[in-house]
Amino acid sequence: MTALKRFQRLESPGLWRESPDAQRRDVILSFGEASLVVSDMRERVLAHWSLAAIERINPGKMPALYRPGTDSGETLEIDESVMIDAIEAVRAALARSRPHPGRLRLWLLVGVVLAILGLGLFWLPGALVRHTVSVVPPEGRAEIGRDLLARVTRVAGPPCNRPDGVKALNRLTRRLLPDRDVRVLVLPGGVPRSAHLPGGLILLNRALVEDYETADTLAGFIIAEDARAAKTDPLAAMLSEVGLAASFKLLTSGHMPREALESYALTMLTMAPEPLPQDILLGRFQQARVPAAPYAYALDISGESVIGLIEADPMRGQTVAPLLSDGEWVQLQGICGG
Incomplete structure (x- = not known):
């Protein structure tokens, strides 16, 4: 949209109220791909307002007062005339682009809606998830x-x-994933051996650092979890699990419903890890120059179900430098305080 492209680098201050009984907060406003981004003074994103849904509460008055939709309790107070003009220009462009059908157009629209409803059961969930995933920014x-x-x-x-x-x-993470923006955390319990979250977070159970003699097994789980995140987008996996309503809420407001987050967090604690093709795993181990056998035996101590990883270990028969010094490995084993 031409009107939006003109203002994509525009920023201004404003006053944001999260709910009618909340205090106003100083914020910075900027245009995103399809939303008005509300950030605090430390540039942390507080909200995404869909440009298509923004409404002005006090037309013609100053400072301008906006809300993200008819049923929302959030408000934005803006007295920067350039930002107000930009928002109004985008709203006007969106209004002009909306159809104003006559009777024939209405019947055509009804036909399209019926067709969509007929296909929705099979097509809509995946399409909505894919579209939502494509527009959610890194922050x-x-x-x-x-x-x-x-x-x-x-x-x-x-x-x-x-x-x-x-x-x-952190040193081990940089050694294994030098080109990835990933943060690895060790949790004291209650989770599977490894898991990953949107935003580049990998979670490990403390047993992986305390129950093995070298860092090779731990490294294998980090590599495998990063490979899972690369193979299936973590945000797409979550949205597919929590359903259409949560995807639509994220698409329109920029926030996940609290209930969906609670539900998925509990699901993660019992969810079996996604199986990975052997060739993908072996390729990642070879790229990182980490032996695959320690990871394989951690999955199955007998080796029977992971014999392919053991026999095709890319580091088999090679001398590989330790991932960490003995002192660093001892320090890492004590990360949870003993």
Whole structure:
């Protein structure tokens, strides 16, 4: 849309009220792909307002007062004339682009709606998820990941954070995934051996750092979890699990419903990890120059169900430098405080 492209780099201050009884907060407003982005003074995203749904509450008055939809309690107060003009220009362009059908157009629309409803059972869920995933920005994914983590840690406990252990874990992560924006956390319990969240978060059970003699097994789980996140978008996996209503809420408001986050967090605690094709795993182990056999035996101590990973281990017969020094591995094993 030409009107939107003109203002994509525009920012201005404003006053945001999350609900009618909340205090107003100083915020920064900027245009996103299809939304007005509301951020606090530390540039943390607070809300995404769909440009198509924004309404002005006090036409012709100053400062301008907006809300993200008829039923919303959120409001924005803006006295920056350039930003007001930009919002009004986009709203006017959207209004002009909306159809104004006569009777024939109405019947055509009814026919289209019926056709969509007929196909919706099979097509709509996947299409809505794909579209929603495509428009959620990285900061939105990071926010969802943090919200999920907060709910997971209510059960699993807060991430282990002994400083020397965290330092060793971060060094291992950089060694394994040098080109990836990934944060690895060790949780004290309540979770499967490994899991991942939107926003580049990988979660590990403390047993992976405490029950093995070297870092090779832990490294294998980090590599495998990152491979899962690369194979199936974590946000798409979550939306497919929580349903259409949550996807639509995220698409229109920029936020996941609290109930959906709670439900998915509980699901994660019992969800079996997605199987990975052997060739993908072996390729990732070879790229990281990490032996695959320790990871395979951690999955199946007998080796029977993972014989392919063991026999085709890309590091088999090779001398591989330790991933961490002995001292660093001891520090990492104590990340949860013993």
